[in-house]
Amino acid sequence: MGTQRGKNKGFENLVDGQVLPQPAYQGEFTEGEIVQYYNPESMTWAERIYLPYVLAGLGLTAKVFLRNMVTWFVWLTYWVRGKGAEAKRGATTIYYPHEMRPDFSPVNRGKHILTMRDNDDPQCVACYMCATACPAFCIHIVAGEHPDPAIEKYPVRFDIEIDKCIFCGYCEEACPVDAIRLTTDVHLVDYKRERMVYDREYLLTWKPTYVEEEHVYPGDRPRKS
């Protein structure tokens, strides 16, 4: 190694024993010298007259276009036989509210639900642990006294500001009685900010926010109040 370094005293770029020219910024500059920091223009003749590459680009986009159209027509022959799901359709995007991506993770953290006792009362004992654990301060609980002294308390109101929630799942972990859970439902949209506050009744209904058969768009979700 030592001899190698000795040979290459000036730290030249040695490739196959040939010394490559040093990049300009490594050398010492004399005053007034114009130094080119950027790479010299290295377009070939074909690139400079532009037309061949225009045609190449047009060929590429036309190829994608035709490929997608052919794929789509093949899909159409499947679709008229009622087997649309079996063939590819060409586009990588989907008709969002009409189609959902099937590849959501089963452990995806989404909309909250409140679990229930056998008599449809909320399981929650209004202990405020989830509200305390919540890093986004988006759970608001008003406790009331439960007639059953063994249960002590129940939530009179239980509001989650779903637009502030960061879906961290801490509330789920903090709960001592498994009263709050996060589902995989992510279609949480609305036209009004007030309606992004989910109240107790809504959290107790476990219906998904979007129901395909009824042609309900996520924003058209029927809500009380």
Add this chain to the structure above:
Amino acid sequence: MDWAFLVVAIMNLSFVLGVLLNLGGVLTWVERKQGAVMANRIGANRAYIPIPIPQKGGGVKWSKRFTVMGLWHGIADGAKMIMKEDYTPPFVDKYIYNIAPWFAVVPVLVTFAVIPFGGPFQPGIMLSDVFGLVGADFASEWVMALFGERTFQMQLADLNVGLLFVFAVGSTGIFSAALAGWASNNKYSLLGALRSSSQMISYEVFMGMAILGLVVIYGTVDMNLIAQMQGDVWFGFLPKWGIFLQPHMFFIFMAALMAENKRVPFDMPEAESELVAGYFTEYSAMKMGLFMMAEFIEIAVIAGLLTALFFGAYHVPGVHGAGDAFYWAAHPELTPGNYVFGMEVPHVVVVVGRVGSFLAKLLFFCWFQILIRWTLPKFRYDQIMRLGWKILLPLSLVNLVLTAVVVLLIGG
């Protein structure tokens, strides 16, 4: 009063206007959808017409699925533009501001008048064939009495200055952008107007130069004659289309036409990223819609021009119909008639085939222009000017000289 001529003129006019105005609307959809398909997307599909579906237990549900692949978007656009407030800013020059959009639409529509879209046809024979087929003999006699065996052109105006008319009318299109930008009294509009004036004037210069090569070869500027000559064949199989005569000029001519249209690779006058919306920044509602409409109709007109000049207009290779003087002069062994690959067919088949062929080529070039629009990035302004004056103009001049010399040497 020449009633037969009037009827044919109205037929031609309604066909051309029907095709152009509808294409203007449909192309907005094509532009969105094609751009989407080229980018592996789905594209416009949200506009729907609600369909009431009666439910079993009473009441109706409104289905939102009747979208027809997004075709309603064009109608929704039009409805929106018509119903929006037509706001005229207080600081504009009212008269010029209001008249400018019409300078955009009218030249575009008028240009199509000289494009032959179906060649010669004999409406008497054609219609009596059709009526005879469905058994309406009185109608056959009636059209024969009206038209006889007269031959008409499927072209709005059979002008002998055809090509010059295209350039003359096309160049008035500059006024729309210049007047709109000037009257708007807005710096962005003014810059857009300046850019569009200089760009369009530059590209008009060699648009004419580029096509002169073909004019030298054909020896005429009459669009109808040019179209008829392209029905001829070389060596018995190669159609004598402009693209085979001057393939290089096709690209230059198309570049010039697209620059005239001010669409994406050449969209300096409106350059959204620099000038808001260029010369129509101050326009709203349908006045702005007219600019857009002119742009989309011009796609169809450009496609028609390219078809008529370079791709054999209405000719289907190998198919020849009545009135094709050049073809029959070249083939004295056949008697004039309606032949498809040597077989005689009813006249109506030839006519429909030719119009269909013209429309197919027209639609292909519409598709091609939108392909270009979604593929090429925008030029810089100096690049546009350099491309025009330093590259394309000399090229078309050299081509003109060489073509003239060659035509002189081989004798036309």
